[in-house]
Every structure is written in structure tokens, then in C-alpha cells.
Amino acid sequence: MTAYWLMKSEPDECSIDDALGAPQATVPWTGVRNYQARNFMRDAMQVGDGVLFYHSSCPEPGIAGIARVASDVYPDPTQFDPKSPYFDPKSSPDKPRWLLRDVKAEKKTRLLSLAELRDTPALADMVVLQRGSRLSITPVSAEHWRLITQELLNG
DNA sequence: GCCAACGTTGGC
DNA sequence: GCCAACGTTGGC
Numbered sequence: 001m002t003a004y005w006l007m008k009s010e011p012d013e014c015s016i017d018d019a020l021g022a023p024q025a026t027v028p029w030t031g032v033r034n035y036q037a038r039n040f041m042r043d044a045m046q047v048g049d050g051v052l053f054y055h056s057s058c059p060e061p062g063i064a065g066i067a068r069v070a071s072d073v074y075p076d077p078t079q080f081d082p083k084s085p086y087f088d089p090k091s092s093p094d095k096p097r098w099l100l101r102d103v104k105a106e107k108k109t110r111l112l113s114l115a116e117l118r119d120t121p122a123l124a125d126m127v128v129l130q131r132g133s134r135l136s137i138t139p140v141s142a143e144h145w146r147l148i149t150q151e152l153l154n155g
Numbered sequence: 156g157c158c159a160a161c162g163t164t165g166g167c
Numbered sequence: 168g169c170c171a172a173c174g175t176t177g178g179c
Contacts (some may be wrong), residue, residue: 008177057176057178058177114178134176
């Protein structure tokens with residue numbers, strides 16, 4: 001059964017344009033250093049799941065495009081790179097702590113801003129909108145996915 | 156740069 | 168296992 005996700009990326013690091021410009025429009029979702037978000041990728045995601053590509057920590061935070069989970073889970077190579085800001089000295093290649101999946105960008109959309117998301121009563125239950133929510137990967141219900149993609153693709 | 160909210164660490 | 172201190176996220 002297809003599931004849906006919202007995945008945050010800082011556009012300074014990897015914007016929807018960057019992802020679309022990558023080979024096969026596919027990027028490894030590096031840098032997740034939160035166990036709950038990691039576990040979503042490891043245990044709950046499946047290839048083909050829908051992804052709302054969200055721009056965070058930027059002047060205009062919000063959903064910027066549609067993407068899809070494009071690979072099985074595998075170790076995040078940045079955890080082993082001492083020069084990477086995501087380096088984790090407590091991790092090792094034979095016992096990797098951090099995992100990722102590849103994400104394939106499908107379409108850049110208009111920016112559906114965080115303010116607009118918050119102004120939409122039908123989306124009030126979205127995990128990402130909950131008070132104090134900081135997770136960089138959150139599940140999205142089928143109904144919320146339908147509403148948002150309909151608005152972005154047809155609206 | 157501020158700060159609320161949450162996660163992680165480490166001493167006990 | 169508790170919990171205070173500290174670190175991080177991310178909108179504003």
C-alpha cells in the first residue's frame with residue numbers, strides 16, 4: 001500500500017531545482033540524524049511512496065514540489081566522512097547508525113507556503129503543522145496528499 | 156539573532 | 168532509570 005511523506009530539505013543544500021537537475025532527478029536524502037525520521041525511512045517507507053518536497057530554514061518555507069521514494073534503504077555515506085557536517089564519529093561502516101533512501105523529484109510546483117498550509121482547515125491535522133513538530137520526515141495521510149496534490153497539480 | 160520545543164547526553 | 172544541562176530545529 002502506497003504511503004505518503006513530507007520531507008524537509010534546506011534549499012541552500014538541495015532545492016527542488018537541484019533535485020530535478022540531478023542525474024535521473026534522483027538525490028540521496030543525506031543528513032537525517034534523528035532516530036524517528038530514520039526509522040520512518042527504514043521501516044515504513046516503500047519504493048514508490050509519494051513525497052511532498054518541503055523547503056525549510058529559508059525565507060519562504062513550504063511545499064515546493066512532488067517527489068517519490070526511489071530506492072531501498074542504505075547507509076548514509078556522509079556519516080563516515082570526517083569533512084562532512086553530518087559526520088558521526090560514533091558510527092562505523094560495519095555498524096552504520098544512519099540510513100537514507102534516494103528520492104526522485106517528479107515535478108516542481110508553485111510554493112504552497114507554510115502560512116497557506118496553516119490557513120487551510122482541512123490540513124490542520126498534518127503532523128508537520130503540529131505545535132513543536134521538528135521532524136524532518138513526517139507521514140502524510142492519503143486524504144491530505146489528495147488535497148495538496150490536487151491543489152498543486154490542478155488548482 | 157531570538158527562542159520555544161524537543162531530543163540527546165551523561166552523571167548519579 | 169532519572170533528570171538537569173546542553174544541543175538542535177526551524178519559524179519568525
